[in-house]
Amino acid sequence: MADEGNGIDDAWYRSIVEESPDGIWVFDLEGRTIYANAAVAGLVGIDPAEVGSLSILDTLDDEGRAQFRTHLAALREGHFNPTDVECQWVRRDGSTLWVLVRESAVHAADGTLTGVLHRVSDYSQRRATLTELTQARAELAEKVSQYDLLQGVASAANDANSLVQILGRGRDLLLLMDDWERAVAFLVQGGTLTRLHPVADEREHEVADDEAHPERATRELAVATRAARSGVPEWDEDRVSLAFPIKHLGRVHAVGVMTATPPLEQFELIEGMVAHVVQQLEHVLARELAELSLAEARDAAMAASQQKSDFLATVSHEIRTPLNGVLGLDDLLLRTRLDPEQRRLADGIRTSGQLLLSLINDILDFSKIEAGRVVLEQIDFDLRAVLDQVAGPIGGVAAAKGLDFSLTYDASAPDVLRGDPTKVSQVFANLVTNAVKFTERGSVHVTVRAHRLGDLWRLTVRVDDTGIGIDTSTTDVFAPFRQADSSTTRMFGGTGLGLAISRELAQAMGGDVGYTSTAGRGSSFWFTGIFRPASGADPVTLAGAVAPEPSVPVAPLRVLVVEDNRVNQLVATGMLTALGHAADTAEDGLAALAALDDASYDLVLMDVQMPRMDGYAATRALRAREGDGERTLVIAMTANVVAGERERCLAAGMDDFLTKPVDLEHLTRTLAHWFAGEGALDLARLDLLRDMDPDDTSYLERVTGRFEETTASAADDLRCAVEARDPDALRAHAHKLAGGAANLGAVEVVALARELEALGDAGTTAGAAPLLPRLATALDRARAGIRAYRERWLGSAP
Numbered sequence: 001m002a003d004e005g006n007g008i009d010d011a012w013y014r015s016i017v018e019e020s021p022d023g024i025w026v027f028d029l030e031g032r033t034i035y036a037n038a039a040v041a042g043l044v045g046i047d048p049a050e051v052g053s054l055s056i057l058d059t060l061d062d063e064g065r066a067q068f069r070t071h072l073a074a075l076r077e078g079h080f081n082p083t084d085v086e087c088q089w090v091r092r093d094g095s096t097l098w099v100l101v102r103e104s105a106v107h108a109a110d111g112t113l114t115g116v117l118h119r120v121s122d123y124s125q126r127r128a129t130l131t132e133l134t135q136a137r138a139e140l141a142e143k144v145s146q147y148d149l150l151q152g153v154a155s156a157a158n159d160a161n162s163l164v165q166i167l168g169r170g171r172d173l174l175l176l177m178d179d180w181e182r183a184v185a186f187l188v189q190g191g192t193l194t195r196l197h198p199v200a201d202e203r204e205h206e207v208a209d210d211e212a213h214p215e216r217a218t219r220e221l222a223v224a225t226r227a228a229r230s231g232v233p234e235w236d237e238d239r240v241s242l243a244f245p246i247k248h249l250g251r252v253h254a255v256g257v258m259t260a261t262p263p264l265e266q267f268e269l270i271e272g273m274v275a276h277v278v279q280q281l282e283h284v285l286a287r288e289l290a291e292l293s294l295a296e297a298r299d300a301a302m303a304a305s306q307q308k309s310d311f312l313a314t315v316s317h318e319i320r321t322p323l324n325g326v327l328g329l330d331d332l333l334l335r336t337r338l339d340p341e342q343r344r345l346a347d348g349i350r351t352s353g354q355l356l357l358s359l360i361n362d363i364l365d366f367s368k369i370e371a372g373r374v375v376l377e378q379i380d381f382d383l384r385a386v387l388d389q390v391a392g393p394i395g396g397v398a399a400a401k402g403l404d405f406s407l408t409y410d411a412s413a414p415d416v417l418r419g420d421p422t423k424v425s426q427v428f429a430n431l432v433t434n435a436v437k438f439t440e441r442g443s444v445h446v447t448v449r450a451h452r453l454g455d456l457w458r459l460t461v462r463v464d465d466t467g468i469g470i471d472t473s474t475t476d477v478f479a480p481f482r483q484a485d486s487s488t489t490r491m492f493g494g495t496g497l498g499l500a501i502s503r504e505l506a507q508a509m510g511g512d513v514g515y516t517s518t519a520g521r522g523s524s525f526w527f528t529g530i531f532r533p534a535s536g537a538d539p540v541t542l543a544g545a546v547a548p549e550p551s552v553p554v555a556p557l558r559v560l561v562v563e564d565n566r567v568n569q570l571v572a573t574g575m576l577t578a579l580g581h582a583a584d585t586a587e588d589g590l591a592a593l594a595a596l597d598d599a600s601y602d603l604v605l606m607d608v609q610m611p612r613m614d615g616y617a618a619t620r621a622l623r624a625r626e627g628d629g630e631r632t633l634v635i636a637m638t639a640n641v642v643a644g645e646r647e648r649c650l651a652a653g654m655d656d657f658l659t660k661p662v663d664l665e666h667l668t669r670t671l672a673h674w675f676a677g678e679g680a681l682d683l684a685r686l687d688l689l690r691d692m693d694p695d696d697t698s699y700l701e702r703v704t705g706r707f708e709e710t711t712a713s714a715a716d717d718l719r720c721a722v723e724a725r726d727p728d729a730l731r732a733h734a735h736k737l738a739g740g741a742a743n744l745g746a747v748e749v750v751a752l753a754r755e756l757e758a759l760g761d762a763g764t765t766a767g768a769a770p771l772l773p774r775l776a777t778a779l780d781r782a783r784a785g786i787r788a789y790r791e792r793w794l795g796s797a798p
Contacts, residue, residue, distance in 0.1 A: 017037055020037060020039060022120060022121045023036070023040035023099075023118070023119070024037045024039070024040070024117070024118075024119060024120075025037075025056065025119075025120060026106060026116070026117045027055070027056050027116060028114065028115045029072055029075050029076045029113070029114070029115060030072065031057050031069075031072055033051065033053070033055065034115055036051040036052070038051075039120075040054075040120065043089065043091075043120060044089065044091055044092060045091040045093055045095075046092050056068065059090060059091075060087070060090065061088070061090055075113065078113060080113060082104060083103060084101065084102050084103070085100075085101050085103070086098060086099070086100055086101075086123055087101060097124055098124045099120050099123050099124075100120070100121050101119070101120050102119045102120075103116060103118055105117075156173070162288050164187075165284075166280070167196060167256065170183075170256070170277065170281065171184075171256075179260050180258055180261065181260070183257070184220055185254055185256045186228075186254060187254050188253055188255060193225060193255065195217075196254070219241060220243075220257045222236070223236040223241050223242075223257060224243045227243035228245055230245075231245055231247065231250075233271060233274060233275075235267075240259055241257055241258065241260075242260075242274060243256070244278055245278075246282055246285060247282060247285075248282060248285050253285055254281075254285075256281075258274075319360055319639075320357075320360065320639035320659075320660045320661060321565055321639045323353060323357060323661050324568050324639065324660040324661035325565070325567035325568055325571055326349065327350065327353040327357070327661040327663065328571030328572075328662065329570065329571055329574070330346055330353065331575075331664050332574045332578065332664075333346050334346050335578060335664075376420040376423060376508060376509065377419070377420040377421075377422065377423075378418060378420070378532070379419075380418050380534045381421035381424075382415065382416055383413060383416065383448070383459075384409060384413075384415065386421045386424055386425050386428075387424075387446075387448065387461070389425070390429045390432065391407045394429070394432050394433055395407070398436045401436070402441065403441070403443060403444055404444070404445075405436070405444050406443075406445045407446040407448070408445070408446065408447050408448065409448045410447065410448060410450070413450045413459070414450060414457060414533070414534070417457055417459065417531040417533070417534060418531060418532040418534050418535055419509065419529065419531040419532065420509065423505045423508070423509060424459075424509075426501075426505060427502045427506055427529075428461055430498040430499065430501070430502045431461070431502065432446060432463055433498075434498065434525070435463045435464075435467065435523070435525070436465075438465070439466055439468075439522070440467070440468075441466070442465070442467070442522070443464075444463065444464070444466075445463075446461065446462070446463050447461070447462045447464075448462075449462075455533065456530050456531065456532060456533075457530070457533060458511070458528060458529075458530055458531075459511070459529050459531055460527075460528050461526065461527055461528075463524070464522070464523075464524045465522050465524075467522050467523060468520065469517045469518050469519040469523055470515070470519060506527045506528065506529055509529035509531075510529060510530030511527060511529035512527070512528055513525070513527045514526055557576075557581045557582070557671070558581070558582050558583075558584075558599075558602050558603075559582065559602065559603045559605060560583075560585075560592060560595055560599075560601045561573055561584070561586070562585075562589065562592040562604060562605065562610070562615065562618065563585065563586075563607045563610075564587050564588055564607060564611060565607075568607075569585045569587075571662075572662070575664050579667070579668060579671070581671075584601075588611055588612045588614075589610060589612065589613030589615060589618025589621070592606070592622075593613075593625075596622065596632070602632075602675070603632075603633045603634075603671075603674070603675075604622075604633070604634045604635070605635055605637045606618065606619060606635065606636055606637060607638060608636060608637075608640055608645075609638070609640070615636060615638070615649075615654075616649070619634050619649075619653045619654050620652050620653055622653070623653035628773075633656075633674060634653065634654045634655055635654065635656040635657070635670065635674075636649040636654045636657045637658045637660065638657075638660060639659075645657075656670060656674070682746075682747050685743075686700075686744065686745055689703055689744070703744065704786050704790060706740075707740055708783060710736075711741075711779055711782075711783065714733065714736075715772065715775060715779060717729075717733045718730065718733050718756060718772060718775070719772055721765065722765050722768045722769055722772065725765050726765070727759065727760045727761075727762070727763050727764055728760065729760075730756055730757075730759060730760035730765055730768060731757050731760025731761055733756075734754070734757035734760060735757050735760075737749065737753040738753035738757060744786065746785075746786075748781070748782065749778045749782050752771055752778055756768055
């Protein structure tokens with residue numbers, strides 16, 4: 001068509017079409033070529049002379065031809081929808097080419113659709129660029145997703161306690177990703193693979209078992225087995241499931257299998273991700289195995305320690321049982337008429353027995369320290385009373401040796417501290433005893449000082465002697481079983497454990513033990529400890545922190561001795577007879593229960609380890625028979641001194657605890673505690689009240705009289721509070737009673753009242769009922785003791 005106005009003719013238009021870089025292809029509604037320019041021939045890869053015989057269908061594959069025939073049929077029916085499409089042509093040489101086709105309609109003069117015009121351009125480069133961009137975006141998304149997965153696994157690995165736990169968490173994280181549909185793990189033990197997790201199917205949002213997917217389970221097990229054997233990641237034959245081993249020190253402990261949603265690409269990227277995940281899993285595995293190894297070592301050490309403790313307990317029991325007979329019979333023998341030679345021999349027996357007992361005690365103490373079983377009490381104690389109680393007898397030994405002995409308290413030393421008086425006494429006794437033992441002439445001087453460390457006290461006790469001294473260059477006196485030299489052991493005896501025990505105890509109290517010494521000139525030993533200030537309780541009311549008062553006589557008692565050892569029966573009955581009491585014997589728990597059926601006893605001295613029925617079972621049976629009725633006093637008498645033995649005896653229903661070997665003095669004091677009225681009192685407190693005004697005893701009379709009045713209804717008030725389940729009333733009545741009892745030194749009443757008060761403070765009355773009978777007995781004994789004290793000092797009773 002020509003444009004005459006512009007001087008442009010048809011030839012000009014034809015030249016534009018012919019020289020166009022885009023293919024211009026016009027074909028009829030059957031696909032036959034009407035016109036095609038040279039660019040079409042170039043795109044198809046044929047000679048331009050052949051283009052006239054070319055059909056549009058010749059450029060398409062089978063699928064494309066079928067689709068285009070459908071398109072031509074629609075055109076013939078008059079349905080034309082101009083569109084741009086990307087399609088892939090097949091060139092003459094068989095290669096493919098992506099082209100962009102812009103389709104236009106060709107109409108006759110009457111407007112009839114007669115053909116189609118395709119403007120075709122090479123789209124290969126753009127298509128490749130878009131494909132690369134799409135792949136890059138997909139890779140970026142995959143990397144971001146994998147980064148999130150790795151971050152999640154790393155975070156979970158930090159919190160995981162076991163490989164099983166992190167495998168489960170890792171599986172959950174993996175299945176949050178769209179590309180993965182299944183994940184499972186296997187534990188490898190002895191070459192056998194055991195499925196660890198159920199198969200999770202994220203697409204179906206359910207847990208599918210092996211029966212639902214037998215072919216999948218079989219493939220997973222097969223590829224996992226290959227990975228377990230090879231020790232490296234393995235793909236299944238379809239490259240859909242990847243199995244990866246989890247190893248420690250070259251050994252495969254588990255295998256994970258992850259299955260993708262086909263098709264799967266980016267295999268190298270996936271394998272890299274898995275390598276990082278496996279590193280995290282193996283860190284958890286290494287940590288778990290290390291913890292298991294430590295736990296096994298700890299359990300083995302604890303088992304060995306327990307075995308040693310059990311052995312020592314058995315040995316201690318087996319030695320203490322005959323030793324009780326030796327020392328007990330010797331004590332009874334020394335109370336008979338003996339000529340000087342006989343008494344010298346009996347004294348030798350006692351000394352040897354006591355040394356043997358000391359050895360046993362030292363070994364047991366050191367064993368407890370080695371096992372870490374030292375438990376420190378935290379109670380208020382009178383510092384001077386504790387140290388004086390030790391220094392008194394040892395000072396007597398020093399005087400007998402002609403030594404100058406002194407104990408000096410610096411003004412800085414507080415009267416009362418809070419800590420463990422027993423441990424303080426034990427360390428102090430060891431240092432002072434050693435000083436006296438190793439000093440033949442001269443002096444032993446003790447100095448006690450203290451200074452504040454913020455809210456705490458640092459106590460320093462120094463013991464200076466003029467004894468044999470120590471060669472500090474060759475001797476580690478704190479090593480177990482170590483003394484200055486072998487001659488020291490031969491001359492002075494001892495186990496060499498005392499200082500080792502003392503240092504451990506001092507360090508447990510936050511301090512230490514040290515010394516300076518010069519061989520032949522003497523030594524200076526010191527120990528320190530960190531203590532809290534006193535809680536405010538009156539120190540003279542503290543049971544056990546002061547030396548016991550001399551026992552008052554106890555009325556004759558009828559006692560049942562339950563003991564399977566004949567010699568120890570003889571010892572116990574002999575001591576009781578010497579104290580004026582009547583004693584019967586029973587050889588075991590069953591015999592004891594039978595004896596208690598036939599007669600009434602004031603006291604049962606109960607051995608613990610006996611044939612047929614032991615002391616625990618016998619006491620429990622006795623308490624069950626007694627119910628809420630009158631309660632027979634039962635005191636354990638055992639050679640067991642392991643930790644917790646006292647508590648075990650009390651839990652069985654016993655009332656007190658004596659350790660074999662039992663000496664007459666200890667037995668006397670225990671009987672006085674339970675059966676003499678003043679045994680329930682801290683007499684130092686009554687003495688303090690008495691001495692407040694020596695010329696006027698009315699204050700003591702008023703205070704003791706008021707105690708009689710105020711405690712008359714105390715037990716009933718507490719019982720009513722318990723029956724009403726009123727913890728506030730229980731606390732109030734118990735608090736009032738504890739305060740009044742503390743003023744008069746009724747230590748048993750104070751202890752029981754404070755137990756009841758603590759229950760009330762906790763908002764409960766549970767556990768109070770069993771304490772009430774004991775409290776009533778303690779009140780009766782305290783009142784009886786106060787009356788006896790008044791009669792002795794005032795000549796009257798309230």
